[in-house]
Amino acid sequence: MNFGYAGQILRVDLSSGEIKKDKTPMNLAKMYLGSRGFASRLLYDMVRPGTDPFGPKNVLIFSAGPLTGLLWPTTSRYTVTAKSPATNALGYANSAGHWGPELKFAGYDAIIFEGKAEKPKYLLIQDEDVQLKDAQHLWGKNVFETEEIIKKDVGDSRVKVAAIGQAGEKLVKFAAIINDLYRAAGRTGMGAVMGSKKLKAIAVRGTGKINIAKPKEFLDYGAQMIKECTDGKKTAWYGTLGTAALISSKQRIGDLPTKNHQSGQFPWADEISGETIKEKYFVRYRACFSCPIHCSRITQAKSGPYAGLRTEGPEYETIDALGPMCWNRDFGAIVKGNILCDQLGLDTISTGVAIAFAMELWEKGIITPDDTGGLDLSWGDAEAEIRLIEMIANREGIGDILAEGVRVAAERIGKGAERYALHVKGVELPRQEPRAIKAFGLAHATANRGADHLYHLPTMEYGMKEEAVKYLGLSDEQLSELFDLRSPAYKALECVFEEKYAAVADSLGVCKFSTKENFAVEPNQLARAMTLVTGEEWTEEQLLLAGQRIVNLERSFNAREGLSRKDDTLPRRFLEEPYAVPGLTPTVTELERMLDEYYELEGWDKRSGLPTVEKLKELGLEDVAEELRSMKII
Amino acid sequence: MVLRHLAYLSRGGRNEFLVFLSESDERFKICHARVNRGEVLRKIFAYPEKCTGCGICELACSMVKENTCSPARALIKVQTWLKEGFSIPLPCRQCEIAFCERACPVGAITRDPKTGAWVVNPETCIGCGECVEACPFGSIYLSAERGLAVKCDLCGGNPKCVELCPTKAILYQDSTEVSFEKNVANAERLFKISGGNP
Numbered sequence: 001m002n003f004g005y006a007g008q009i010l011r012v013d014l015s016s017g018e019i020k021k022d023k024t025p026m027n028l029a030k031m032y033l034g035s036r037g038f039a040s041r042l043l044y045d046m047v048r049p050g051t052d053p054f055g056p057k058n059v060l061i062f063s064a065g066p067l068t069g070l071l072w073p074t075t076s077r078y079t080v081t082a083k084s085p086a087t088n089a090l091g092y093a094n095s096a097g098h099w100g101p102e103l104k105f106a107g108y109d110a111i112i113f114e115g116k117a118e119k120p121k122y123l124l125i126q127d128e129d130v131q132l133k134d135a136q137h138l139w140g141k142n143v144f145e146t147e148e149i150i151k152k153d154v155g156d157s158r159v160k161v162a163a164i165g166q167a168g169e170k171l172v173k174f175a176a177i178i179n180d181l182y183r184a185a186g187r188t189g190m191g192a193v194m195g196s197k198k199l200k201a202i203a204v205r206g207t208g209k210i211n212i213a214k215p216k217e218f219l220d221y222g223a224q225m226i227k228e229c230t231d232g233k234k235t236a237w238y239g240t241l242g243t244a245a246l247i248s249s250k251q252r253i254g255d256l257p258t259k260n261h262q263s264g265q266f267p268w269a270d271e272i273s274g275e276t277i278k279e280k281y282f283v284r285y286r287a288c289f290s291c292p293i294h295c296s297r298i299t300q301a302k303s304g305p306y307a308g309l310r311t312e313g314p315e316y317e318t319i320d321a322l323g324p325m326c327w328n329r330d331f332g333a334i335v336k337g338n339i340l341c342d343q344l345g346l347d348t349i350s351t352g353v354a355i356a357f358a359m360e361l362w363e364k365g366i367i368t369p370d371d372t373g374g375l376d377l378s379w380g381d382a383e384a385e386i387r388l389i390e391m392i393a394n395r396e397g398i399g400d401i402l403a404e405g406v407r408v409a410a411e412r413i414g415k416g417a418e419r420y421a422l423h424v425k426g427v428e429l430p431r432q433e434p435r436a437i438k439a440f441g442l443a444h445a446t447a448n449r450g451a452d453h454l455y456h457l458p459t460m461e462y463g464m465k466e467e468a469v470k471y472l473g474l475s476d477e478q479l480s481e482l483f484d485l486r487s488p489a490y491k492a493l494e495c496v497f498e499e500k501y502a503a504v505a506d507s508l509g510v511c512k513f514s515t516k517e518n519f520a521v522e523p524n525q526l527a528r529a530m531t532l533v534t535g536e537e538w539t540e541e542q543l544l545l546a547g548q549r550i551v552n553l554e555r556s557f558n559a560r561e562g563l564s565r566k567d568d569t570l571p572r573r574f575l576e577e578p579y580a581v582p583g584l585t586p587t588v589t590e591l592e593r594m595l596d597e598y599y600e601l602e603g604w605d606k607r608s609g610l611p612t613v614e615k616l617k618e619l620g621l622e623d624v625a626e627e628l629r630s631m632k633i634i
Numbered sequence: 635m636v637l638r639h640l641a642y643l644s645r646g647g648r649n650e651f652l653v654f655l656s657e658s659d660e661r662f663k664i665c666h667a668r669v670n671r672g673e674v675l676r677k678i679f680a681y682p683e684k685c686t687g688c689g690i691c692e693l694a695c696s697m698v699k700e701n702t703c704s705p706a707r708a709l710i711k712v713q714t715w716l717k718e719g720f721s722i723p724l725p726c727r728q729c730e731i732a733f734c735e736r737a738c739p740v741g742a743i744t745r746d747p748k749t750g751a752w753v754v755n756p757e758t759c760i761g762c763g764e765c766v767e768a769c770p771f772g773s774i775y776l777s778a779e780r781g782l783a784v785k786c787d788l789c790g791g792n793p794k795c796v797e798l799c800p801t802k803a804i805l806y807q808d809s810t811e812v813s814f815e816k817n818v819a820n821a822e823r824l825f826k827i828s829g830g831n832p
Contacts, residue, residue, distance in 0.1 A: 071697050180716060181716050207778070219698065288688065290693055291690075298719040
């Protein structure tokens, strides 16, 4: 009997229409846990270097973790993995809601899509019954319409749907996969890979169960941890204002990216802050599956042209990307933009950064009305912003160029546009200011899926004394340097630990908001949960080792695609244009110093930024070491 | 002798019948004996405006009752309107006049004298499903594994779903408490309408 794991994986060949059910390979589960780690290994094994991300040889994997769907805080998450069209390297995106647990209740840990359908299809899973269905009537429909039509076709309102919108169909490089209407597997263009395979949606209904090796003890332990995350100090602030709480705190330290990172403070931050949203626009709290934190909120715009519109969110990243980044202070327009991105299937971060990029090019005179079809892209024009979102998703006019992502768009536009294209490895920068918080500078530069705040999610530098002593072994004096956000000191040490824990959380199927973000649940507690769930002894060391193995494997995938230290960089703006809030000395991101430290702590080669043969062998990745050596990469 | 009459339509009007419950009835005695002793019978009451749709109640229930994580096996259910972001928890009402008990042809459903919950005796239940048809709320089920009727028994007076609900969207309460709170809320509304100048 399988404990924790559902026990089966689905293999769907979209070219032939063949559907197979395999047993979940438990040897892989032991090495890579599940979800992200599991899928990264499958991707490494199945996708050869040089594969076209939009070709039939790319695979698209949906995977849940061993804790996904269980009675434990925040077990809602699943991962979508494929070679990314944005980076031409490792791509994955993580989402929550209720879709991932439903996949496990239907009996599957993962779905692997290979090939390419000739005509649009969607996959319908009803427990043991799995069918590829015609989706021609869904093609061209947005995510909300698709969900509604599928539920009607199936005749069951309880099916959970993950779908792409027009953006995924049109291969927008930052197209998202949206599940449960408002939850996005947003980053690295997984929606575009799905669109390239002509797969419109996956609808799942699961009525099965997940077996637990020691149910009585797990019930007690899970209940205890749920209570701690309900009332505990560590999670309380997310439960009040949601991620929007970050607006005010980031504004204070100059970490609220504004006007495409020309500034880190927004004069009207108060109008869109978490506090203001709670007071004026809040409707009610929402939560993902098995989450006591409920960071999500339904909000409603109250005035302006978008008055009356309701959405789930918007989250911090979205508020900044569609707000301050584009000099837009109208909360209603942010709500409208958020809804459009969910419906059209776009990543809000990349969408906002692409629009801010276009607005800065307009400001600098690099693009003119001739390029935009007459659309005025002045900073803060909310109407133009909304129009651009639609143009990107439908690849109309200048939207067609922006849909390639800012890296490729800048190449096409030329005239020095690349200076304003804020991306790493082709993925648009998430909403942190690398000159204000150095840890995130290093994190964005080194994350294996491109600019990414979640790959390491460094948080200890915000004064988490107990954790920094426990996991980093720092003395009091060293701690004060770690807690200096603008100092590069100890940020590499921090990132090396945090990326391991982040990989563990992603791979077990739990949210970082109960784990990596705030340590409400610590690694040893996850290990105990895994022991009770699987019946096999798990320790903190084993889990973190698996996390490290996953990070090394993902870097090896990228190495095979030709990526190395040269790609672990930041846009020139952060390295050359000093910035600070008034009263502080302006600085740039001291990247090279942090990179040297980072590679050394990883046990990687400093020159190439790649794992060494010894390191890979030490982690049990002998076959990977052999392959990279035979290819003369390491 | 006081007779209480209840008429109800069941199964699409096929069987219309009257149920007579007298003071001499054993179940009637149990309830009233408790009230007379000043003890309080409690039920699970739902507050949808507080529900986030996380489904922890369902998971808790399936773990307590079936030793497994399976919302489909939960005896409390949450219904969600995704687009509106609205959810309603649906606990068993533990009806005073319980249609499930009335419908049971073999007397397998009896009232727990301690909690007042209607419980199914698996030794007696024949899995016919009459109770499922009779329940107006869809709160009694046939077990997927055993085929016998299963329903909420209030966990013997300490319902796990209530214990773990993060937002107190379900509470194990005496109905008079619920009524009182609603009285107060309504009074406050009226007070506000009057502008504090009644």
